[in-house]
Amino acid sequence: MKILTVSDVERPALLKPDMIQRLGPVDLVLSCGDLPPEYLSQLRHGYNAPLYYVCGNHDIRYSYKPPAGCCNAHARVVRAGSLRILGLEGSHWYNGGPFQYTEADMRRVIRRLWFKLRWPKRVDIVMTHAPPRHVKDGEDMCHRGFESFVTLIHRYRPAYFIHGHIHQSFTVPQQRITPVNHTQVVNTYGYYLFEIEDHPPV
Numbered sequence: 762m763k764i765l766t767v768s769d770v771e772r773p774a775l776l777k778p779d780m781i782q783r784l785g786p787v788d789l790v791l792s793c794g795d796l797p798p799e800y801l802s803q804l805r806h807g808y809n810a811p812l813y814y815v816c817g818n819h820d821i822r823y824s825y826k827p828p829a830g831c832c833n834a835h836a837r838v839v840r841a842g843s844l845r846i847l848g849l850e851g852s853h854w855y856n857g858g859p860f861q862y863t864e865a866d867m868r869r870v871i872r873r874l875w876f877k878l879r880w881p882k883r884v885d886i887v888m889t890h891a892p893p894r895h896v897k898d899g900e901d902m903c904h905r906g907f908e909s910f911v912t913l914i915h916r917y918r919p920a921y922f923i924h925g926h927i928h929q930s931f932t933v934p935q936q937r938i939t940p941v942n943h944t945q946v947v948n949t950y951g952y953y954l955f956e957i958e959d960h961p962p963v
Contacts, residue, residue, distance in 0.1 A: 762842055763956050765808065766949040768793035768890070768925025769817070771800050775952060776807050784808075784954060789841045792831075793925035793949050794850065794860075794890035795819045801828035813839055816860045817890040817925060818852040818903070824859070834888060836870055838877045842959045844885040847874070847919075849910075852891045852926060855902040860890075868909045884917045885957065892924045896939050896946050899927065914944045920957060922946045 765787045767775070774780050787808045792801050794817025805812040805828070813834040816823050827833065834848025849870065851860035862870070878884065891906055892898045893914060898906035904927060914922055922944050929950055931937050937953060939946045947953055 762788045762844065762959050763954070764789045764791060764886075765804075765810075765952060765954050766791045766793060766888070766923050766947070767796060767801075767804065767952045768949045769795045769928060770951055771796065772952050776803050781807055787954075789813075791834075791846070791886070791888050791923060791949075792828075793817070793888055793923055795925060798823060798826050798828035798831075801831050805830045811841065813841075813846065813848060813888070815848045815850040815888055815890055817850070818858060818860050821859055836874060838874065838884065844957065844959065845881075845883060846886045846888060847878070847884045847913075849887070849889045853902055853905045853907065862907075864908055867907050871909055871913065878917065882917065884913075884919045885921070887913060887917075887919045887922045889922070889924045891926050892948070893922065893941070893946060896941060897927060897929075897948065911941075914941050914946075918943045920945065921955070923949050923953075925949055 787810045790812040792814035812831040815835050835850040854861040854863045893910035894906035894908045937948045
């Protein structure tokens with residue numbers, strides 16, 4: 762399955778017909794936050810693929826103007842083919858704005874999902890806005906990652922953990938990736954394209 766992930770900054774080139782053709786058929790689009798809802802709708806239409814999103818800390822318009830044709834994956838385990846994808850929105854609390862969570866808040870969100878995560882005990886992809894703690898995150902409260910995300914990685918060993926929020930330029934795709942045990946943690950600032958093997962449903 763070919764997956765396009767996006768976050769934080771629009772890349773107009775992704776919407777051009779020649780780029781859409783060059784990237785080839787995309788099976789799924791995942792948005793990790795802080796993007797205009799219109800941009801997501803255009804990606805959904807341009808690539809003719811399902812689009813799941815989580816909100817970033819700046820996505821205040823989503824409450825009254827959600828991206829058309831797209832699905833909010835926050836606090837849900839959604840399926841794409843046989844893949845199980847967990848979505849978690851927002852950043853660390855820093856000024857009380859929307860889509861901000863304390864560490865305790867985020868732990869409660871994840872705890873409420875225990876039944877969905879318990880069986881089968883498998884999550885293929887975790888998509889978030891904020892990064893895991895101590896995985897190239899920041900030390901200021903806004904950009905600090907969540908310890909509970911680290912626990913998720915150790916407990917469920919997803920193949921990929923995709924996040925945004927940390928603005929960084931990359932010269933080669935490998936710079937985006939930080940291995941944590943069996944999981945590839947990917948900063949999708951801008952966009953990232955990867956393929957993951959589908960497997961028989963359980």
